[in-house]
Amino acid sequence: MIKITDLQKLYRTEEVETVALNNLSIHVKSGEFVAVMGPSGCGKSTLLNIVGLLDDMEGGSYLFNGVEVARFNEKKRSQLRKHNIGFVFQSFNLIDELTVYENVELPLIYTKVPASERKKRVEEVLEKVQIMHRRNHFPQQLSGGQQQRVAVARAVVNRPKLILADEPTGNLDSKNGNEVMQLLTELNEAGTTIIMVTHSEHDSQYADRVIRMLDGQVIMETVG
């Protein structure tokens, strides 16, 4: 599904050029659950952003389902993103002004799903993450675990083929963290590809494969 070869990513300030990712190559097959680990600043999140088409790359090739997307413009990326990729963040990133229901509904609005269909799908996915009873609450009225479940619901409501999770349990206690990991595992078992950045050895055990990074390079891969 994802084939990245010789990825090069630099961060420039006026005087200094920092290499964030250096000739990195990874390959993720459809239906895999991959965990990416490594110390702070090793380039995990940068990699995830590039995979998610949120960030651009200086060099290398990126095949998504066999299509070269490395040189896509913003519009094409956005098209690809909204139909194929769901995101889960450490800090949830729910929109405070929208209710639980409206937050989850938003991706469907952007992909122009008709209203009746939207209602069905939002309710379905809210049931699945067991947050239906709080559908009309605003994010601040929920606990961290609940917020992250809403975020997961929002990530999957469009039935993406790929979910990118950036430390999804980082802001949660272990009980809530386990619930979210359970949810991701279920999604993976249903066929969704998952790439997850994590600091937690515990969480990485849910994955099929663990990629370890240091200084912008892959140093080790272990199959779980």
Next chain:
Amino acid sequence: MIRNYLKIAWRNITKNKLFSVINMLGLAIGVATFFLIMLFVADELKFDRFNRRADDIARIIFKANINGGKISEASVMAPVAATMKKDFPEVEDATRLVNAGVPRVRVGGKQYKGDRLARVDPNFLTIFTLPMISGVPGKALLNPDEVVLTKSAAEKYFGSEPALGKTIEIDGNKNYIVSGVIEDVPRTSHFHFEIFGSLTGMKEATSDSWMLGSFYTYLLLKPGTDPAKLETRFPQMVATYMGPQILSQMGVTLDQFRTKGNELGFAMQRLTDIHLKSATTNEIEPGGNAAYVYIFTIVACFMLLVAGINFVNLSTAGASKRAREVGVRKVIGSEKGQLVGQFLSESFLTTTIACTIAAVLLWLLLPLFGALSGKSLTLNLESWLVFLLLGTVVGLVAGIYPAFYLSAFKPVEVLKGRLMSRPGKIGLRNGLVVFQFFVSVCLVVGTIVTYQQMKYIQKKDIGYSREQLLIIPNSYALGKNERAFKQQMLQDTRIKGATMSWFKPVGPTNFNNAFAYTREDHNKFVNGVNYQVDEDYIPVMAMKVLRGRNFSPDFPTDTLGIILNETAVTALGWNVDNVIGQDVVIQNSNRGNSVDSPYHVIGVIKNFHFKSLHNAISPLFMTLDPQGGLIFKLNTADVDGVLGDMKQKWENFQAEDPFTYAFMDELFEKTYDAEQKTARVLNIFAVLTIFVACLGLFGLATFASELRTKEIGIRKVLGASVGQVVGMLSRDFLKWVSLGAMIAFPVAWWAMSRWLENFAYRIEISWWIFVVAGLVSIAIALLTVSFQAIKAAVSSPVKALRTE
């Protein structure tokens, strides 16, 4: 989708209530004042436009420069109209108007006073668009005994009965037949009359004098005529017709007259320029002032610009709060266009609310503004539509920048908290602060200077005392009883004195152009005013005799005596010490003859202001020739009592005229009405602009403290006190506010100097005005900024650092 946008917009508006209220209020004030001023300006520019052929009508004015004295009169001599029509093929038609004042009208035994009478050529009513309701257009006023009435006058005199063919009596001596009724003269006309009589059969109207006469003369030009080109042929006309009369009456040829630096001739004014641009001494009605129209327009545009800029600033100031939302939306699939749409609909909602507030403000302020500016403006459907259009344009323009700014955030960056470290944008914002305070300081300086000048006028020694002077302008109506009336009133101890004269140092008053010269030098003309007064004039007005003496009944020869003011003495080439006993010849146009009469100088009076302080004091001659209205000097607090007694005595004489009166000091105030109004309007604008500028500053301060939340947090962890943080945040802004003030000083100084040049007598702009204006602006700015700065400074540093 739109519903989703508006939902978010509404939730955002209600979430930051204070912020939203400030933002909308600022825009509302800006839009409302802009529209208000533009209504005023549009109205000023509309004058005389109601005439179908407004662009083809021009007025002929008389211009002369005689021994340095400039004359510019709106009326010309009787034969000018006919001559121009005959001699210039570009002139399609010509017509004249004589202002015949306010006559007594009697209809069916009832007397009316207050309607204005004009005598016009019959074609006047067709050249100007004054539609006839009854009567035959083009046939009215062909006979000397006809009048045309306006609709309101006709209704006043005859009620619902048709006025056509009925008779009215004017000034008690003649009956006139109503031969037409026209619509009322539109408010936006440079003249207003209720009764139009005919010039047909009037002796003066057929006079062939090119020296005397006061006929307002209008030309209807053939379409496409260039007035400037036509004007170049006027000097030839002057030579042909006026030259011979100058030679026979003044004894000099036109060329001799011109070689002495003197000049005289005619000029043309477009009809549509009369209201705003005419600067003649005898306008039919006081006009507007083009300079004020320009100033107001500029102020209005500034106001809208400042309000718009603030709206943009306040919208983007909250950006960091919205940035994460933008990032999230982009991540889950929003395209940039959709986000632009979202933010535009937000601005649109905000501006819609703001414009609704503006509409209410407009509706509330219109009568107030009308009272201030002396104009009764109304809002019709058309103006509301324009308002709607204005609101839409403002909403769109003010919404576009924030929409693109906000939707341009890169999701990777905002979600990581790396936000808006863009120094370029900060520079722009600071530029806006500079601009806003530049405008504010300019207006504050303007307000102080106009206030001071107005106060200066009030306090200035004008050379006479205007207090307790009661004017009975129409006492001549008592006829031979006038003197008896005066004597009876003088018995009253509350009355200190009385004088009889047509002439008053404030308007409305008689005025004339008198040419004086010395026996030695016939060619040294001095153009001045000849005040015809009695012996009591100088003491009643409390004027000061510098040399010689006042007129006195003890000297029967005083009818050939003359008193000069200081300017006249100098202009005639004497000084106050050698002028007494000299002879002066006056050629007084007011007497309608051209017989040179020599006068013997018996006194010199101290200069007094007989024109407004806009004009320098010109030569003035006083001769003993009592006639006209009465002026009483009172010495009592019981003014009402005096007025009551006076009215009683007036009625005992069975005068035809009703008893009317005026007070000199009130008339004096009226002279500066336009300036007073401008000062008041300017004052309000200054306050509003500063208010709106402060709203902007408030937004920027919020924005800055938001941007520097982390810095503030770190500084506090390292030990900075609240005071130090407030100081740091405020200093930044004060720098820009001060810069704005610095730029404003020379500009304001220049603008106000220009304004003061309108006054021959004026204040000096002193340095402290700038200090005050600067300090006021800085103090207000400081207050505004510190509100936000203190809020940022006292917040917990832990919270600040966690936002990363």
